[in-house]
Amino acid sequence: MEIIDSVLTNPEAFQRMEHHEVFAQLRQEDPVHWTEEATGPGFWSITKHADLKLINRDAEGFSSEANGVNIIEFNDVESGFDMRGKIMLMTDPPRHTRYRLLVNKGFTPRMIALIEQHLRFRTELIVDQIIEDGTCDFVTDLAAELPLQAIAEIMGVPDEDRHLLFDWSNRMVGADDPEYQSENPDEATMAAAELYMYAASLGEARRDDPREDVVTKLINAEIDGDRLTQEEFELFILLLAVAGNETTRNATAHGMIALMENPEQLAKLRSDPDKFIDGAVEEVLRWATPVLHFRRTAMKDLELRGKQIKTGDKVVMWHISANRDEEVFDDPFVFDIERTPNDHIAFGGGGAHFCLGTNLARMELRLIFHEIVSRMEDIEFDGDIERLRSNFIGGVKHIPIRFTPAARKHAEGQTVNA
16 A cells, blocks of 8 residues: 555546546455544545545544644644634634525526626637637636636726736646746745735725625625624635636546547537537536545544444545546446536535535536637647646646637637736
């Protein structure tokens, strides 16, 4: 098991895609696996679908707040960026329940429906920007653009600022990747601080100039006289900017890789996008699983598959493994846009922390893939895929592609670029 442990703790192994074989072995031989750490207390790996759902739904027994949600130990107390108990991702009920009830005011079906038509038009413009060229970087030119513009639209961020969100989120989640880091070891913390200050200024602007956007809704959200504090608002905007950008961008990128590597599935989707798009989106989400893991801290003793999890133990739920669980998915390493049932847990295994942006993410994926398969012919790789060096986010940085050039839908003056 020493080789397995060296993979689980090595971001480069995930970058090389070595983790799937390791998790397949763990699911078969040791589904609740203990790993010793050189600089930490060690952790349990939860690799089975049923076990992940069990733990994820037991917020009382397994805390997101006690020690954060990452494998690495929380070390931002001295820097002033200890977000435990403050940012929604790192809170437990009842604090989490109250927080979620308030922020839900900004994510009603009505609010999402209001932006869908607008995002459909933006999706057309995004494809217009590259359709005549015949080549592009799929990640930066296509996969990244719609989530950025969606978050900018939801938050009321000016178009010219959307790439600030791209830069901040890359620096925060790419803490282990040289492409996104300077020589400063605190680069991720600096990016978080910059985004935090931007959120503060955005909130101040909406107090002076209310608009029909989520920021305004969040500032004014109230339940029985209770409102978000300024700090809670600013941290939620930080979470929204990063989570809403990174997850959908990487799901789109992984989905396009899977479609190009499985041309019969791409041809099927292209043959009738309206018929196959919903199934394709669900399979893309299962296949991609952009958030590879979340960590919990055990608040009680538990025996699971013969292993004794003790109070205080670090417990790591590997979503990427659960979404390949052979007991749940037939031929889990086959990409099948007609897979049914498809009980994936890309949005979490239910419970208090089920992803707030589920409907938004599905809508964005439907829009971008429908537009791509309807307009871009003969898509193929035009260089090497470059993946993120991380065992937390299953990220893709660059995918050079080529395709048959085609005509724009809209006049060149109708641009999405700043």
